[in-house]
Amino acid sequence: MGVAITGMGIISAIGHSVEENKTSLLASKSGIGNLRHILTNHSQAIKVGEVLLSNAELTRQLHLPEIHNYTRTGLLGLVAATAALENSNISDCSTYRTGFISSTTVGGMDMTEQYIKQFATDVTTQKYIATHHAGDSTQKIADTLGINGLVTTISTACSSAANAIMLGERLIKAGKLDRVVVGGTDSLSKFTINGFKTLMIQSDALCAPFDAHRKGLNLGEAAAYLVLESDTVVQKEKKDVLAYLSGYGNANDAFHQTASSDNGEGAFLAMQKALEIANLNPDQIDYINAHGTATPNNDLSESIALKRVFGDQMPDFSSTKSFTGHTLAAAGAIEAVFSILALQEQYLFPNLNFNTPMPETGLKPITSGIKKEIRHVLSNSFGFGGNCSTLIFSKA
Template sequence: MSPIVPIAVTGMGAISAIGNDVAENFKSLAEANHGIGPIRQLETCHEERLLAGEVHMSNAELYDRLRLSQDIAYTRSTLLALWASREALEAAAIDPTDGYRTGLISATTVGGMDATERYYDDYLASAKNRSFIHTHPCGYAAEQIAGQLGIADFVTTISTACSSAANAIMLGARMIRAGLLDRAIVGGTDCLSRFTVNGFNSLMIYTDGHCRPFDENRNGLNLGEAAAYLVLEAEEVARNRATLPIAYVTGYGNANDAFHQTASSDNGEGAYLAMQQALEIARLNPADVDYINAHGTATPNNDLAEGNALLRMYGSASALPPFSSTKAFTGHTLAAAGAIEAVFSILALQHQVVFPNLNFSQPIASLNIVPQTGLTAKKIDHVLSNSFGFGGNCSTLIFSKDHD
């Protein structure tokens, strides 16, 4: 068996409904303070009816605090991404122009849609907001982020629905292992938009209250917005920079159950295969995992499918390690979910705690599995994080304290 090339995580950044940086996000998780509330930043007819996890800064505030020119069009997704990616680079103490081959792999599904919605009727009548036309494609955000960060060696965009950021992290790790990059800034960003709020509401999977992951009476999700990025480096590069890794990416897997455009198969085939592949790459057994950060959207289909996949992996409810969904804190942040939850997974490793699954009261009858409902101290060496997207695109990441 060929030797594993260690992939070090040397920095991370995050902004979400529960915090404007990594430290604030951890404080909210530790104190069970969720960020779900009435919609205020997005103009929508649902603002008094549906709850969401919004970042508590306007676009104008983000422009100002990021010191960006008001003459350049940046959508909210891009503004959030710049905020989180700058924190990640600062935490890793890197300069993307220092001679190491550095790439940016950024995930999004909303892209510039929020601006398109806002200015569509205005484009022909006025030139004021026409600069936002170019921001609509998902790839445009990655180019803007790369330009701001000074990254030119490799830039690409991943858009695989709600597994997007997990796949961005996986691609970065694979490219470093293949010797194509020395370092990669990887993650994802999505803001709220009327299209996504209306879309999930039309699918009848948007709850009228607070979401309840893995609960028998769950009736839908809350959407959220967030951005999070990790700095991945070949271990040798981190060592040459005298940088101590904060964690390692040791496993990753992607599979597709090809079951339905928006639903997972009831037995969780894609989820099961993704977890199985990630464990094989990490050379771990299921019992080696100390905590599972579940996808856990609180929709009837997802939680049943993921629960069945976990039972297939572990054989019984009693054999499951502690698991929880953190989406009741942030809302479902779509393309950013895999990245914000990667940050949460690494925080679990750093602080040796399992985060609570909020709003749970009754196990799903057909599964009888119970998530962690309170913050719990525990020895944690390996965390498994799941992210599943529409179209059956299922991804799993494994983060470890060490790579041995």
């Protein structure tokens, strides 16, 4: 069946827990709106999926001292990772060989961009210099959770968390670890907002994945982690299994620095590989949680890749980024949680804001929630640099 998933934790624009996220998904309630926590003249001109809790509120929730050098990326990550361990009933990470694989693209730039002009003259701000790099939040979270086995960071743009999950499974299968916490965290920052604005793929309206008139993505911030455990641990501890990670695949378009290829080659190969590892035929996939960023390039490329894999027997599919925004490095983990929720609830989540099929492929995502028997969910995550990853989750 693959490696067992025994715990999950999440914080996103649609909820600060797994239960809250599930409630929003079942109610078709999006968390995308105006920017609140970042001071900018453009706050009314863009739409984002923002976690409503401030850094001070996150600090209090985590019982951290008021004076610390956690970035927002680290705070969000610690909330989700702590919840994942609690969900898996793990109180001591030293009992088994335990690893922590986290992913991020923003890293600590939410703080360094605030204080960069003060670093030379204001000693009190210099504590954030060391938090800029991608590994800072990973190490802080691992230290707080008491994980001292393998600790590493993956940053492959928007496929980062999917690759963290994939690496975790491979380490367990290879007998290197018994248990691993995997996922990702990213916060909003001016740098990323302006960067996507410069690329001209950011929408000033609610994103509409796979719609013919889509204008671009809405950025989001979030964190999510899964606990993966070996069969030995599951049996010995008599653990409840939420789902199994049954398949995974990674490939590269090798096409363009930021754009996906015209024929979706990387996405096609990643999906093929995941199906092969899961020992499944395309017609056994019951639901696809698509990457679906709502950018003109991605949605067309992904649609073509989907048609290459599934032909005329297209499973029900949707992009849940219409709920959370595109959460960058965290996206693969956010959508892993949603895929597992779909399996648990036997329910498909809708693709919000869709009206008109793309003329090039004619594909139509589901636009309202559907109660349906589901055994296997395929989830796509594609990153800049052509890094394409696919995960398959199967019912426990």
